[in-house]
Amino acid sequence: MQIKDSVFAITGGAQGLGRAMAMRFARQGGHVALIDLNPERLQATVAECEALGVQARAYVCNISEEAQVEQTFAQIKSDFGQLNGLINNAGLMRDGMLIKVKDGQLLDKMSYEQFTSVINVNLVGSFLCGREAAAIMATQGKGGVIINISSVSRAGNMGQSNYSASKAAVATMVVTWARELARHGIRVAGIAPGVIATDMTAQMKPEAIERMKQAIPAGRLGDQDELAHSAQYIIENDYFTGRIIEMDGGLRV
Numbered sequence: 001m002q003i004k005d006s007v008f009a010i011t012g013g014a015q016g017l018g019r020a021m022a023m024r025f026a027r028q029g030g031h032v033a034l035i036d037l038n039p040e041r042l043q044a045t046v047a048e049c050e051a052l053g054v055q056a057r058a059y060v061c062n063i064s065e066e067a068q069v070e071q072t073f074a075q076i077k078s079d080f081g082q083l084n085g086l087i088n089n090a091g092l093m094r095d096g097m098l099i100k101v102k103d104g105q106l107l108d109k110m111s112y113e114q115f116t117s118v119i120n121v122n123l124v125g126s127f128l129c130g131r132e133a134a135a136i137m138a139t140q141g142k143g144g145v146i147i148n149i150s151s152v153s154r155a156g157n158m159g160q161s162n163y164s165a166s167k168a169a170v171a172t173m174v175v176t177w178a179r180e181l182a183r184h185g186i187r188v189a190g191i192a193p194g195v196i197a198t199d200m201t202a203q204m205k206p207e208a209i210e211r212m213k214q215a216i217p218a219g220r221l222g223d224q225d226e227l228a229h230s231a232q233y234i235i236e237n238d239y240f241t242g243r244i245i246e247m248d249g250g251l252r253v
């Protein structure tokens with residue numbers, strides 16, 4: 001699929017990796033429908049994309065709410081007249097240990113709310129957006145591409161019962177959807193980033209960043225546009241489906 005003149009919905013498109021993908025697609029002439037909770041940041045990114053000469057629109061939507069997602073995708077179809085790609089990128093982290101015990105006493109446990117809030121955005125939100133996007137693409141009859149953003153944490157990570165489970169789940173949905181949707185010409189793939197430099201990492205202590213770099217064979221954090229480049233590769237390579245790109249500088253063991 002070529003990016004130029006195609007329409008891409010990007011969840012979490014207001015900032016971070018979602019913004020980086022929107023900007024890269026816009027630089028190649030792709031139109032972008034940006035979905036996020038944050039209206040101010042959405043507008044700023046929409047303006048940056050429009051300045052590159054493409055169509056860009058903001059959709060304020062909580063991706064874990066079914067009715068909002070259905071309404072948003074219907075609006076995208078009506079605004080752009082077509083949808084060719086979806087990047088399931090919006091996600092959040094609420095880390096914590098399953099239980100905390102000291103001297104034989106239970107001090108704390110991960111709450112039901114802490115677990116389900118992450119599952120509801122990262123997994124349920126990806127399911128809802130994937131379903132709506134697939135329904136549009138399959139019925140417009142021109143195929144399409146869906147990319148789920150997973151994580152190196154999908155293999156299991158200390159303090160991330162909720163996040164790791166959600167990221168493993170979106171990775172398995174890549175394989176399931178690739179098999180189900182191939183008959184409609186829709187490819188589905190994933191990207192599992194390691195640690196990418198973002199506003200969040202910029203606020204970390206230099207010592208913590210240094211420790212992180214030492215664990216990464218590439219010797220540095222990933223760049224946001226390198227992640228966006230992987231998304232571009234998936235979109236443009238018509239034989240790539242049902243698989244995950246590990247964009248982690250060799251971090252995964």
Ligand SMILES: NC(=O)c1ccc[n+]([C@@H]2O[C@H](COP(=O)([O-])OP(=O)(O)OC[C@H]3O[C@@H](n4cnc5c(N)ncnc54)[C@H](O)[C@@H]3O)[C@@H](O)[C@H]2O)c1
Nearest residue numbers: 012014016017036037062063089090091151193194195196
């Ligand atoms: N940055 C990294 O190093 C890294 C590593 C591995 C995986 N990831 C994954 O990449 C994705 C993007 O990460 P990022 O670093 O850009 O994160 P970020 O926090 O900078 O951006 C996430 C965006 O998602 C939006 N969002 C959150 N909940 C939402 C909801 N319910 N509905 C709509 N939008 C919502 C936020 O408003 C925000 O704009 C996430 O799925 C994250 O888990 C990031």
